Amino acid sequence: MNLATSNTTLIFAALLVFVALYIGYREKLGMNKDILIGVVRAIIQLVVVGYLLKYVFRVNNVWLTLILILIIIFNAAYNASKRAAGIRHALPISLLAILASTGLTLVVLVFSGSIRFVPSQMIPISGMIASNSMVAIGLCYRNMNSSFRDRRQQVLERLALGADLRLASIDIVRESIRTGMAPTIDSAKTVGIVSLPGMMSGLIFAGVDPVHAIKYQILVTFMLLSATSIGSVIACYLAYQQFYNEQKQLL
Amino acid sequence: MVLLELENIGYQIAGQTVLQQINLQVATQDYITITGPSGSGKSTLLRIIAGLLTRTSGQLLFAGKEWADYDPILYRRQVSYAVQQPQLFGTTVADNLRFPFQIRQQAFDSAQATAALTSVNLPADYLNKPVNDLSGGERQRVAILRNLLFPPQVLLLDEISTGLDDENKQILHREIRRMNQEKNVTILAVTHDNTEIKDANRLVKIVAGKMEVDQ
Ligand SMILES: Nc1ncnc2c1ncn2[C@@H]1O[C@H](COP(=O)(O)OP(=O)(O)OP(=O)(O)O)[C@@H](O)[C@H]1O
Ligand SMILES: [Mg+2]
Numbered sequence: 001m002n003l004a005t006s007n008t009t010l011i012f013a014a015l016l017v018f019v020a021l022y023i024g025y026r027e028k029l030g031m032n033k034d035i036l037i038g039v040v041r042a043i044i045q046l047v048v049v050g051y052l053l054k055y056v057f058r059v060n061n062v063w064l065t066l067i068l069i070l071i072i073i074f075n076a077a078y079n080a081s082k083r084a085a086g087i088r089h090a091l092p093i094s095l096l097a098i099l100a101s102t103g104l105t106l107v108v109l110v111f112s113g114s115i116r117f118v119p120s121q122m123i124p125i126s127g128m129i130a131s132n133s134m135v136a137i138g139l140c141y142r143n144m145n146s147s148f149r150d151r152r153q154q155v156l157e158r159l160a161l162g163a164d165l166r167l168a169s170i171d172i173v174r175e176s177i178r179t180g181m182a183p184t185i186d187s188a189k190t191v192g193i194v195s196l197p198g199m200m201s202g203l204i205f206a207g208v209d210p211v212h213a214i215k216y217q218i219l220v221t222f223m224l225l226s227a228t229s230i231g232s233v234i235a236c237y238l239a240y241q242q243f244y245n246e247q248k249q250l251l
Numbered sequence: 252m253v254l255l256e257l258e259n260i261g262y263q264i265a266g267q268t269v270l271q272q273i274n275l276q277v278a279t280q281d282y283i284t285i286t287g288p289s290g291s292g293k294s295t296l297l298r299i300i301a302g303l304l305t306r307t308s309g310q311l312l313f314a315g316k317e318w319a320d321y322d323p324i325l326y327r328r329q330v331s332y333a334v335q336q337p338q339l340f341g342t343t344v345a346d347n348l349r350f351p352f353q354i355r356q357q358a359f360d361s362a363q364a365t366a367a368l369t370s371v372n373l374p375a376d377y378l379n380k381p382v383n384d385l386s387g388g389e390r391q392r393v394a395i396l397r398n399l400l401f402p403p404q405v406l407l408l409d410e411i412s413t414g415l416d417d418e419n420k421q422i423l424h425r426e427i428r429r430m431n432q433e434k435n436v437t438i439l440a441v442t443h444d445n446t447e448i449k450d451a452n453r454l455v456k457i458v459a460g461k462m463e464v465d466q
Binding site: 156157163247249 | 337340
């Protein structure tokens, strides 16, 4: 492999941070402290993850792998629920949505033989799936909150006519699912033309034949479509009901 | 027969008393008008009767049974609320008239919808008309048809003719009266319109959340 990064090269590359600091100073952005905290956190977190993954890959234990995947899923759900801004039961809803989307996608990937059940494949792939699902669900929540606020009157009218909760909210639910999935679909359309995505870039970087690397990127495109659609659908269908009370009144 | 009974209904929100001690008995086929200054709680009262808000005190009985004992969705189809300043759904008039069928899981009956349009002096070919092309009066007429396509037992009207010209008011008014007389629909209408008030068999006045007159 032709990977050349070492501790020494990193120290030189750290000059790039000074560029950001200099701009922050000159433009009086008042965020040099944030930049420094960000850099230090990135370094510490990545070093810890690096050693942790090295250990996990070497131990190669099924249970340890599963536990790590669950931790990834829980973290993703926790972060998604923070974007729910007041939607009740957001954490369990997010957890269910991400668990289902990540789980189902992984099962298909493993059984189709696309990836093998070894930690060095399962863990990075789980991370990609869960984080994309998390972002999609976060977008769903945001859209749902703003739509229920903006279209309150229309929802009330539908309820007043005797619509059930599903019919009163269906437009908002559909639009929220679309909002959650849109970035994945957009990036599927432009992949390779506008950007060389992370997975493929990484493989090419490490010396893999691009023709082989694209196969992984195609796989990633498939799995992210599945993950974001499953996650968005589950989250939206569970979340819209939280906007109503027992008496089926809009909160 | 007493259809609706309001006993000491009160409503408080955010430390404000919006309604207090509302007592009203509504018999089948009554036509009751409700007036009162802006902010006195008229819409809030209709929302409570419609089951869209829950009163904070008192009792609301429909056909002798506590409101909360009904399935709220089915109740709202029987006690139908036409909101103040309605917004139309979707893009065409048909989208709006289809909705009452949709919620009842029935196939759209375009003949019935066309008949409804003509009943409020709208041309039959308005079915495919974009809602954005409607005049204010036409809009209001389409909106009320959503409540009328399947005649409810009680119709709650929230200033549905405010801001309309006399012709539009009359058309709406005539149809509401027909519903009341021919289909035995009980009407509770918030209005400031004198002709409508004269037509009704009772007038209720609400001032600052309290009932003033009950004739
Ligand atoms: N959700 C709410 N939160 C706070 N205040 C409310 C709420 N709903 C109603 N109110 C207050 O209750 C009062 C009565 O409102 P309501 O809409 O019932 O008045 P109204 O008699 O229908 O007035 P108008 O003739 O202008 O339509 C108003 O002062 C309103 O601000
Ligand atoms: Mg009002």
